[in-house]
Amino acid sequence: MLFPRRTEIYGEKQPSEHVYKVLSGAVCTYKLLIDGRRQVDAFYLPGDVFGLDFNKERTLSAKAVVDCRILVIKRSALTALVTHDNKVARQLWAFTAAELKHAQDHMILLIKTAEERVVAFLLEMAERSNDHLEIDLPMTRQDIADYLGLTIETVSRTLTQLQANAAISVPSSHRIILRKPAALRCLNV
Amino acid sequence: MLFPRRTEIYGEKQPSEHVYKVLSGAVCTYKLLIDGRRQVDAFYLPGDVFGLDFNKERTLSAKAVVDCRILVIKRSALTALVTHDNKVARQLWAFTAAELKHAQDHMILLIKTAEERVVAFLLEMAERSNDHLEIDLPMTRQDIADYLGLTIETVSRTLTQLQANAAISVPSSHRIILRKPAALRCLNV
DNA sequence: CGACGCCTTGATAAATGTCAAACGTCGTGG
C-alpha cells in the first residue's frame, strides 16, 4: 500500500487493527500535546515493523515522513496465530520488549545536552544504515528536532558546529557523513 | 525479603534472574550516565511488580528508595509457567506493553515545562494513592528531580510556587495535598 | 545539645528557545 509523505497512517486513540512493515520510505510515530508540541518516539526504515502497540487503542500516532510503500497486515491474522503457536507469541513479546528498551534509551537521551542528543541521533542512524558512516536522513529537521526534544534551530546550529569541528560533513541537508566516528562515540557518554 | 533504603536491588547489565513484587516501601528503576546524571524510569509502590525487563540483561538498575519488604520470584519459575500456560504468557506480554505505554507517557513529560512536569508527577502519584488528593511521597526531592529531568532546586521552587497559588499544600516535605485538582489537571496539557 | 541530611531560598550563569530575516533548492509555469 502507498502512503504519500505527511500522510497519517493511524492516530492516537484509534483501535489497533493492523500491523505494518515498511517496504520503502520512512515512518515516524509520535504523540502530540494540545498546543502542538510533539514528541517523536521512533523512526521506522525499510524492513522495520511498527504498529504493534497492542493495547487495544493506539498510544501513538504514525505518519509517513516521505512517500512510502507499506505492507499492511490485519491484526486478527496475527492474534489467530498467537493463540495456536507459542513461538509467535514469544516473538511478539520480544518485539514489545525491544520497543520498551528503545523507549528507555530515548528517555535518557532527553536529559542530555543538545550536542549529545544530536550525536546520539547520528550514531543511531549510522548504526542502522548500510555502511555505518554515510547516513541518508529521510526526515526533516523538524522531525529530528521533535525526536530529540529540541528546536530546529538548535539542531541546525549543532550540526554546523559539528561540521566546524570536522566531526561530520553535510554534503546536502539530508545526507551526513561521519568523519570522526570515534570522537562522536566519546560524546555519546 | 528486606531491603534497607538506598540498597541496590539489581544493576544494569546484570542477568535477569528474578522478578519482584513490592510488599511495603517503594522502589525506583533508573539509568546512569558515566558522569553521574541519572534518569529515573519509574517508581514502584506496594502491590506493584517490577523487574520484568526480559531482555536477558537488565536494561535498568533498581534500588529501594525507603526500607522495603519485597517478594522475590525466580525467573525460571515464571518461564516454566509460560511455556505451558498460554494465558500467563499473554499476561506477561500485557505487562510489558503497559510498561511501554508508561515509558511513552514519560517521554512526552520530558519535553514539557518544569511546572507541567511537576504537576504531571503529582497527578500521577495522586492517581495511584488511596484518596487521590492526599499524597505520601516516599522518595526524596532528588529522586523526583531525576524522574522529571530537573534539578532538586527547580522541583522545590515549583512546589513552593504551586503552594503560593494555593493549588497544593505541603504540610511536610513528604506529604502533599491537592487543593485545586481541576486547575492542576488543566496544566497537565 | 550538636551534627548530619535534606530541603528551601537567593544570586548569577549558561543553555536553549524565540523571533526575524536571508539563503538555497527544487519544481512550476511563462
Added chain:
DNA sequence: CCACGACGTTTGACATTTATCAAGGCGTCG
C-alpha cells in the same frame, strides 16, 4: 530555458528558562 515562488534550512540578535553555586533553615537522631 529562465524566472518565480514555495518550502526547508541556516544564521543572527535577543529573551527566557532552568542549572549552578552558595548559604541558610529545619527536623531527626545519636
